[in-house]
Amino acid sequence: MPRILLLHASVGSGHKRAADALARAFRIRQPGQVWVEDTLDHAALLFRQAYTRTYLELSDRAPALWGYSYYSTDKPESTAFKDLRTRIDRIGVTGLGRRVRRLQPEAIVCTHFLPVHLLSRTKGQARLPQPLYCVVTDFTAHVFWAYNQVDGYFVATDDVRDLLIRRGVPPSIIRVTGIPVDPAILSAKDPAAIRRVRGLGTGPVLTFFGGGLDSERVRAAVARLLEIGLRGTLVVVAGRNAELVEALRGLSSSPTLHLIVLGFIDYVDDLVVASDLVISKPGGLIVSEVLGRAVPLLLVDPIPGQEDWNADYVTSAGAGLQLRLMAALPATLARLMDDPQRVQSMQACAKEVGRPAAALDIADHVLRDLASGEHGFKISERPR
Numbered sequence: 001m002p003r004i005l006l007l008h009a010s011v012g013s014g015h016k017r018a019a020d021a022l023a024r025a026f027r028i029r030q031p032g033q034v035w036v037e038d039t040l041d042h043a044a045l046l047f048r049q050a051y052t053r054t055y056l057e058l059s060d061r062a063p064a065l066w067g068y069s070y071y072s073t074d075k076p077e078s079t080a081f082k083d084l085r086t087r088i089d090r091i092g093v094t095g096l097g098r099r100v101r102r103l104q105p106e107a108i109v110c111t112h113f114l115p116v117h118l119l120s121r122t123k124g125q126a127r128l129p130q131p132l133y134c135v136v137t138d139f140t141a142h143v144f145w146a147y148n149q150v151d152g153y154f155v156a157t158d159d160v161r162d163l164l165i166r167r168g169v170p171p172s173i174i175r176v177t178g179i180p181v182d183p184a185i186l187s188a189k190d191p192a193a194i195r196r197v198r199g200l201g202t203g204p205v206l207t208f209f210g211g212g213l214d215s216e217r218v219r220a221a222v223a224r225l226l227e228i229g230l231r232g233t234l235v236v237v238a239g240r241n242a243e244l245v246e247a248l249r250g251l252s253s254s255p256t257l258h259l260i261v262l263g264f265i266d267y268v269d270d271l272v273v274a275s276d277l278v279i280s281k282p283g284g285l286i287v288s289e290v291l292g293r294a295v296p297l298l299l300v301d302p303i304p305g306q307e308d309w310n311a312d313y314v315t316s317a318g319a320g321l322q323l324r325l326m327a328a329l330p331a332t333l334a335r336l337m338d339d340p341q342r343v344q345s346m347q348a349c350a351k352e353v354g355r356p357a358a359a360l361d362i363a364d365h366v367l368r369d370l371a372s373g374e375h376g377f378k379i380s381e382r383p384r
Contacts, residue, residue, distance in 0.1 A: 002032040002370060005105035007096075009039045009112035011055045014285035018111040018137045021180040025359035028183060030367055035103060039115045042099055047092030051114075059303045067304020074142050076167075086121060093118055100128070107366050109133040111180075113144045120149040133366060136160060137179055138284040140309035143167055152369070154180075154362045156284070156355075157313065177362050178355025179288040185269065185356040194274040198267070201258055204232030204337060207271045209280040211239030213301055215247040217326040224330040226254040230337060233258040235271060240264050269293070276343060277336065279329070282310040282322070292356035296320045296346035298336070300329060318349035 004026050008015040016038070023034045040048045058066040077085070096118055100108065108130055110116045122128045131151040139156045146167035153174040155161050161174045195201065210218040218236070225234060234257055238244040245263055253259045265271075269289070272278060278290045282299040287310050290297055297320030299311045311322040321336075323329055336343055355361075 002026070002030055002107065002367060003103070003105045004032065004034045004366070005100065005103055005108045006034065006036045007039050007108065007110045007112070007115040008036070009051075009114045011052055011112065012283070014137055014283050015112040017182075017285045018135060018180045019109075021182045021359040022109060022111070022135070022362060025180065025183050025363040026367075029360065029363045035105070037099070039093060039096060039112065039118070042095035043093040044091075047088075051092070063303050067308075070142065070305030073144070076143065086117070089114065089117055090121075097122065100130075105130060106370055107131050107133065109135060109362075109366060111135045111137055113142075116147055116150060117144070120147040124149040131366075131369060133362075135180060135362065136164075138306040138310055139179075139287070139313035140306055141167070142306065152365065154358075154365070156288070159313075175362075175365055177365070178358030179284055180359035180362055181285065181289045181292050181356060182269070183357070183359050185289065185292045186360075189270065189273045191274045194270045198270060198274065199260075200235070200274055201233045204276045205235065205274050206232060206333065207235045207237065207275040207278050209237050209239070209268075209278065209286065210244055211237065211241040212281050212283075213244075213326070215241065215244040217301075218244060219247040219251070221326050221329045222248060222259070223251060225333065226251065226257055226259065228330055228334055229254075229256055230330075230334060231256045232276075232337070233260065235260045235262065235275075237262045237265065237268070237271065277333075279333075282307045282314065284310055287314060288355065288358070291319060291350050291354035292358075294347060294351035294354055296343060296350050298323065298329070298332065300326055317353045319346055319353055320350070321346075 006019040006022055008019040010016060019036045023036050026034045040051060108119060116134045119128055119132055123132055133152045134150050135154045136145050139160060141160050141163050146164055146169050148168060151173065153164060153169060154177045155174060156179045158176055161176050164174055165171050195205065222236060236248060245261060248261045251259060272290055272293045272295055275295055277298055278295050279298045279300060280286050282302045287297065297314050299314060299320060299322045302308050302311045314320040315322050323332060
């Protein structure tokens with residue numbers, strides 16, 4: 001019975017969703033104990049607040065500054081900078097080592113680079129006998145993901161693999177699996193049945209995940225979509241963004257376009273399956289989830305840095321389009337809806353590059369490694 005520790009960091013939602021997907025995959029593949037834990041739960045309060053706010057506030061309020069920070073640090077670290085970052089992280093996250101010793105997992109799988117940074121150093125000092133794995137959750141890999149004291153990497157594409165190799169990661173430990181998404185995505189669903197149950201009509205269905213976007217810009221785009229004679233159903237999902245729900249209040253369906261505004265829901269996958277096209281920010285997880293259902297994407301407002309790369313991957317694969325300006329959304333959607341062959345072509349490309357089995361593939365690799373003692377540690381063994 002394997003004991004697996006899955007570590008993420010609560011900087012955005014994607015890293016946790018990837019860890020949750022892996023937890024389900026491990027439980028499907030083999031009964032055992034699986035823990036999903038936030039690395040920042042084992043950090044000092046001030047460190048946790050500073051770490052999360054730096055990303056969330058910069059990416060939301062000053063994306064250009066975040067982009068500058070991302071690209072300026074995406075290069076080989078000087079020894080002094082690396083030592084300083086290590087000292088700050090180790091002082092800030094004091095409880096992770098104790099948690100690992102208490103749980104005694106047989107394998108540790110990380111979906112954020114912070115726990116990899118902390119535990120790879122411990123492993124390099126021969127104080128972590130368990131195999132340590134890293135799952136890169138975007139379609140690129142910042143230099144902060146690249147460490148030598150890791151037993152295995154799981155990445156989205158061959159391009160990410162090549163990038164890690166150029167940054168010094170041994171090729172033999174990198175596996176191209178895709179980004180882990182809920183294994184339930186492998187189960188077939190009937191789009192027509194979902195449309196009936198959810199009241200989505202029989203025409204084209206467009207789903208707009210707008211919770212992470214500027215509310216006023218989303219409202220302006222939706223208002224314009226209602227004016228231009230687009231046909232079908234437009235579903236706007238605000239998630240936990242109450243401000244967006246309020247901003248859309250007062251907008252109503254047009255004679256040709258049925259508008260549905262939703263807050264937090266637990267049937268996101270149903271909406272994706274029922275959609276002809278999904279509109280979203282290009283986070284690594286939402287992109288992987290939608291491609292896993294072979295649905296094309298229209299990507300808007302990417303955060304400079306990793307989301308730029310995610311959007312570039314989708315467009316280069318022919319599985320969607322990227323818009324830098326929200327104002328271009330209505331006209332672009334109108335052209336796409338007037339060109340069903342193009343949408344079908346994008347759909348075919350999405351099916352070709354989607355990796356819905358990624359979480360199960362990663363779980364299989366880790367369990368095979370443990371069963372064989374690939375990294376000098378077997379399931380039957382326990383650290384003391």
